Amino acid sequence: LQYVIVPYGVERIEQEAFSRCTALKAVFLPESLSYIGKEAFDYCNSLKEIELPDSISEIDDSALYDTGITEINLPENLQYLGNNALPKKLNYETENGIQYYGNWAVGCDTDKDTKSLTVREGTVGIASGAFSLSYGGDINIPSTVEYIGNNSFKSAYSNIQNVNVSEDNKYFCSSDGILYSKDMSQLICYPAGKDETSFDIPETVSEISAYAFYENKYLTSVNFPDSVRYIDDYAFSYCKGFTELSLPSGLLEIGKNAFANCSGFESQYKLDIPDSVTKIGENAFASSNMYITRYTENNSNIEMVDDWIVAGDDFFKSHEINFAVRGIADGAYKEKEITDLVLPDEVEYIGESAFQDCRILENINLPQNIVSIDDKAFMGCENVDIISIPDSVSHIGKSAFEYCYETVKTSDGIDYVDSWAVGADKTMKSLSVREGTRGIAESSFYGCTELETVQFPEGLCFINDEAFELCIGIKHTVLPESLLAIDKGAFAYCITLDEITIPENVLYTDFASFFGCEKLNKITFMNPETIMYPSALTIDENAVIYGYRNSFAQKYATLFKREFVALDGNSEEVTGDANGDGNIDIADVVAISAYVANPEKNTLSEQSIINSDVQNVGDGLTANDALAIQQYLANIITSLPV
Structure with a gap:
């Protein structure tokens, strides 16, 4: 090659x-x-x-x-650079102990006498592992840095004491030498060299980033606020001083190796996993003295942390779990040589790769309370025959049943597991999802570039993540009235999709669900209460949003400066209505003032400009129009236009 x-x-x-x-x-x-x-x-x-x-x-x-x-060019859109990601033969530049390539900091020297390293102004990114050879002291970050790798400050010598950020930085901040996102919702780095024995995480924090507390040897405890939702991979790994741990009540996910090798806990330390948790990563608590051994009826031993299975056993090929289990952690039974497994009714979550490559597994039941089956959950289980997916399931991850030859059945170019579509023939131009299908699993039709039309049956409830991403030939499709949810990236980069209606029963459209649909000129929301993920990336910037006045759709359009057309009345009738909500209020004054100050950044639709031109009609929008509306609201004048 x-x-x-x-x-x-x-x-x-x-x-x-x-x-x-x-x-x-x-x-x-x-x-x-x-x-x-x-x-x-x-x-x-x-x-x-x-x-x-x-x-x-x-x-x-x-x-x-x-x-x-x-020699290499760095892409303009580059946001993450891994450890040693770039070629070793590049001509790197070193300045004041820090190694650079272009406007990225990628490494540092190993001088034991260095007490402080300052990233130069103009640097936009810090690569993962950039300070892995730092002997300690302070790291100073300038105002220009926008991107930081997920283990940039994981030092081999564990002596970095403070990460300080310029107050002028728009993306990050620091408090007491601890690195956060600017809004302090994300705790990025608690330096391994900080010598306090306890720490109270601020109540603003919702996510503990990967490697955030990695290898801090001084902490014995951390106090979590209930605001924390995510603890990412390796976040507290090798914090060997920990002797106690209480997880927050609203926690949703615990990443892989998150608390691995925290060996300071007493043997069989009892940790309570909050009921809010939906995912526990592989080896999240490995070598941390937290495993509790439970035994099945035939004495197969299972390692548990609270009511989650974290490691299964294959000494016996067949066993029945006869005690309460709420979830099966990622990789819990991966590559185990079991043939039969009976799960208890309480199981709600089957984690990523939970049963991957259990090649001799033949029989397993899916209890009626299961909500989610994660990526690669049964991948490579060649002999298992899963007949029924419970109606409680709302999510099936990517490749969850790949290479499950006995389980997956193909009909008219679409692969099914019971009532879920899980894959498709990528050469097909037209597909019809069969009657009785409840869900489209993650990435099922991903990259079906030849696909032009797809028909959905009534009764379909869920379209999971990236289900139709990069189906570049689909121009339009009709979603069924039964649909409840459209997940992340479901129709992302469907670049020829020009029109779609979101049915009344849809509860939410998730992040990037219609991102990159550059020809989408009309997206209609039939339910005023349908929630749209609050990001400019949820719906392509070119799309015109149709919906009802004061709906979530209108709020989204206003927040992200998209053109909005009301289904329940003509905004042409409301002179002075700059934001298209059908009312005349101070929000219209703000919208006009912002437009006049910077029309390129603070855009208004053509109709909104017509509505807002109330002073000397025809001369375009000026500050006088905003003033006239203020006078109208204060009853100084009684009618518009003036």
Whole structure:
């Protein structure tokens, strides 16, 4: 393999995709590409040059490290740079102990006498592992930094004491040497060298980032506010001083290895997992003295943390779990040689790779309370035959049943597991989802670039994450009235989709559900209460949003400056209504003033501009129009236009 052309439409090059292709000389990457995975081109020694498109936002660990590349362009959209992600033969620049490539800080020196390292002004990103060789002291971050890797301050010597951020930085802040996002909703780094024995996490924090407290040897306890929802991978790993732990009541997810090797807890320490938790990552509590051993009727031992199975046993091939279990953690039974397993009725969550590659598994029941079956949950279970998916299930993850030859049934180009569609023939131009289907699993139709039409049956309730992402041929489709939820990225990058109606029963449309649908000129929300994820990326910027006055759809359109058309009346009738809500109030004054100050940033629709031109009609919007509406609201004048 000497030459590779990656076709347009490919978004990701996964881990080790071209690793050790030692003869590879040239590779051409498309503008659709956003991610290059770990070691993707590592050990491609004959690869001397590569052009990275500006669409790339992430380059993961060692992606290009051991190649022959001596010069490279950094994409304009780059937001994450992994540890040793760039080629080792690049001409790096070192200034005041910090190594740079372009406007990214990528490494530092190992001088034991260095007490402080200051990232230079103009730097926009700090790569993961950038300060892994720092001996300690303070790290100072300038106002220009926008992106920081998830383990940038994980030092091999565990002596960094403070991370300080310029007060002028718009993206990050620090308090007492602890690094946060600007709004302090995310705790990014509690330096390993801080020597306090306890710490109260601020009530603003909802997420503890990956590696945030990694290897802090001084802390014996951390107090969580109930605001914390996510504890990411390795967040508290190797905090060996911990002797007590109480998790917050609103916690949703615990990442892989989050509390691994916290060996200071007493043997069989009893940790309560809040009922709010829906996911526990692989090895989240490994080597932390928290496992409680429970036994099935045939004496198979199962390792538990509270009411979650974290590690199964395959000494006996068949066993029945006869005690309450709420969830099965990621990877709990991965590659175990079991043939039969009976799960208790209480199980609600089956984690990522929970039963992956259990190749001799033949029989397993899915209890009637299960809510979610995560990515790769049964992947590679070649002999298992799962006949029924309970109606309680609302989410099936990516590749959950891949290579389950006995379970997956194909009909008219679509793969099914009971009442869920889980995959499709990517060459089909037209597909009809069969009657009785309740859900479309994550990524089921992802990248079906030939698909032009798809028909949905009544009774369909769920369209999961990325279900139709990159189905670039779909121009329009009709969603069934029974639909309840549209998950993350469900129709992202359907670049020819021009019109869609969100039925009345839909409860929410999640993040990026219609992002990148650049030709979407009409999206109609039939229910005023349908929630739209509050991000500019949820719906493409070109879309015109149709909905009812004072609905969530209108609030979204106003917040993110999208054109809105009311279904319950013509905004042409409301002179002075700048924001299209059908009313004349101070919000219209604010909208006009913002537009006059910066019309490119604070846009108004054509109709809103017509509505707002109330002083000397025809001369365009000015500050006098805002003043006239203020006078109208104060009853100084009695009618509009003036």
